[in-house]
Amino acid sequence: MKKQLTKSIRKIVYLSVLIVSFISCDDLPVDTKGELAAEQFYSSVADIESGTLGVYSVLLDKLFANSENYCHFWAADDRTAVTGSNKTFYLEFDQMVPLATNAWQTNGWNQLWEIIGAANTFLDNEEQMRSFVEGEDLELLERSLGEVHYLRGLIYFELVRTWGTVPLITSQADITGQEPLATFDAIYASIIDDLTYAKNNLGPTSVNGTYRANKWWAQSLLANVYLTSAGFPLKKTENYALAAAEAKEVIDNGPYALEGEYGGIMGKRENNLSENGNTEAIIAFPAFVPLDGWSAGNYQAEAILFGDKVVEKTFYANFPEGVRKDFTFDNVGGVIQYSKEKFGEQDFGSVNKDINYLRYPELLLIYAEAQIRATGNNSDPSALSALNAVRQRADLLPLDSATWEQVVWEKAWELAGEWTRWYDIIRTETLDEVNAIRSSEEPAQLSSSPTLTESFPWSPIPANDVNINPNLAK
Template identity: 35%
Template sequence: MTIRYYLRYTIYLFLCLILAAGCSKELTESPKGLVAGDDALSSQAGLETVLTGAYGSLMVPWTSGFTTVSQIAMTMGGDDLTTHPGSNKEEFREFDLFKVSSLNSRMNPIWLGCYKTIQSTTNIINNYDKVLNGNQDTIRAIVGEASYLRGLSYYWLTRLWGEVPIIPSEKYTPEYLNLKKSKPAEIYQLIEADLRRAEEWMPNGRRSGGRPNKGSAKALLADVYLTEAGWPLKDQAKYALAAAKAKEVIDNKALYSFDLYSGDYLKIFAGGTVEDVFTLLTRGSWVTYNSFYGLSTMPEDEGGWSDFFPELNFFNNFPEGPRKDATFSTEFKLSNGTTIPWQQTSTHHPYYKKFTIQSGKKDVYMSNNPVVMMRYAHVLLIYAEAQARSTGTPNSDAYTAVNAVRRRAGLSDLPAGMSGASFATAVVNERAWEFAGEWNRWFDLVRLEQVEAANANKAAGDLQPGGNITKANYWMPIPGADAAVNPNL
């Protein structure tokens, strides 16, 4: 066992034990992402330290958060992602086959990262008023960011697992070993409250690169409303709220420094463009780096790992144009210098080019590329779909929003005079293509109850579902280690 692997394993085991204990007792040290003691919450600098830890919990490679390939693996039930039919990809295949074991370790980073972030941010939200000397605007901004991260974390948890426990305090008590799962409706109430606070308390500008601002909170809240309008809550009144909140972002995009990026499409995925609404910035070292760019999405023929790539029907149906050319790799160079088309690779699939964008060579297992969690194109398409569904007829602003995305992709405008339903379907398709492979498609299929249809007629060369798909397959099993500790899970 190498020293690096030992350290990773030790950190992972330690964090798992902390979470299994309910949320962790207070610590005198300050490892990244863990709850600091009362002394840290008595100063503005202490609040910043705990907030930095909250961000860090979302970025520990292969252990906690979104710098791993876990969120891609967990959304393979969508029709834009699949994995190797053999090799060592059994855990990836479980998601694509709808046969997910509670012991599947690919779930752990998201589960652990979100709950560790919830722990740290709850500490800030519950205790910021202990700071007697500090800049009140800065303190409010810190609490706003903490609220954004906590809302984001619960949003991911309930979308993936449905019913999950709500952690009421940052301090561990024995009762936490028997916490019951909360219904999605209750969890969404907390998410909305957190994001409304974030919207109110965060400034218009970012405090530093990668941090959310007021526009980020509005954009995420619009996405939450859009999801609440679909399954499982089916509160269709939320469509109007989603449209209104997204429109606030669109009308004030200059204030929030958001826009569609007009340069090389692939540069969006290197981060740092005006399209970023919320991005997790990595540092390119083993402590925090992106581990799904590079080898993870390259074929063995190029020395890659073939963790994930697009399904065949999705690739074949993808509209031709510069966006398709930028999204997919279709030719591959072998070590002997020979170039082969995707049909001749070992998996007989194209691959995702957007996740091989590097500052240097692409065949790496660690990258300093950021994780773009949400971008301005999301806001435009949220507005277009929600507006059409809420009123039954798309207005000119909805057309303008979706057509901006289509024009950048090299596509023609949607035809005028579409019905609300047809227009909304066209926007959902646009979301599939614009965010191909970016773990967005699965959540669209779930909220629209289209998972079954999307998996009904797969190409013969793709993995086939391992049985009938039902609503029970829309949510993941609670990770086995936590379920074993708490029988109510």
């Protein structure tokens, strides 16, 4: 981990701006020479913007483009692993016995820490940057700080939901490589602080690029953080009301809406944010093939292309019939896969489809669940309105009463194969329930001695890191 953190300065200063056309202006000056220290680099307004872009560049360099970094999603019930070949890295999670030597999961861990290091390096230089900005340039600095705080909050949210307790490092100064594990309380408090800062310092419109963070991105993610922290393992149930409040403000005042038909939500290039073709993508990342050669692109489409993303039979059988089910799945020779219509086809050699990280229907369902839990009212009108908006598009009958469990299942179906299901299973403590109804016909059978359990659902921290830093052992 220390290696990933300490090389972040080089990433910020020297990383190629292949993604400039996506997230920033075309004429940004980028230093590509010599060994330039961070304190020398952050000496002009142009450096502030280049440094911000550098953090995004680390974020987009493979992380959200490759399914290999997300083996833990195969522990959920909305997908199952096939056996053989290199699929064993997914299979470990599907069978609930992930190894600390899982090379693909280790890649994701390393890349997340690299982004934390890049963000910390930028934020460590706040005082220096404030020493030379004035007037209109101060607005640019505040916006850049907001963006980087957002990015750090996003990445720590990924870390804590996947690996559980991890070190909490918010500065690159005095890193020893022997940092201890932080508590869930401390990690979530830091995430909330970062996203609150971002919400308060970013405007409602992305600046210098479609895929740059704005107020709505930060606030929507904050709603999800509050919802998650209200469940397992932190169980700060007072945060349900905070989640509902943050989500409701975006629903009432943000620029988002449900697309009238499923074909308009994702899967085609015209649905990309850069094409202004999607009204419900709140947080999305551009898939830019030159960043990662042959394997770049929407990791979800990639998983379909290589047969990595097969649907668990019980999940498919329980999925409500209708237009949403038809849109979500393809039957390929009797094998149920996620559809190319929803996730798109992999097209090597050119820009692919966006990676949709948080869509508007997820925010509606975050609100519905949080409001029901906060009020204790299964007939809350505003919660039912949000829930039924999602159901209406699926041609399902509206509900006049709903439990939070019904909302979570609605979310499982609406967002099947996307980013949410495994994390929802963890926070709602329903892994035993989900595993109990898994099909016995699947090639991947649950281990008789699982190490991934309802009470300890965390990916193992990579063995090499634990060997270097025994404080990471759990």
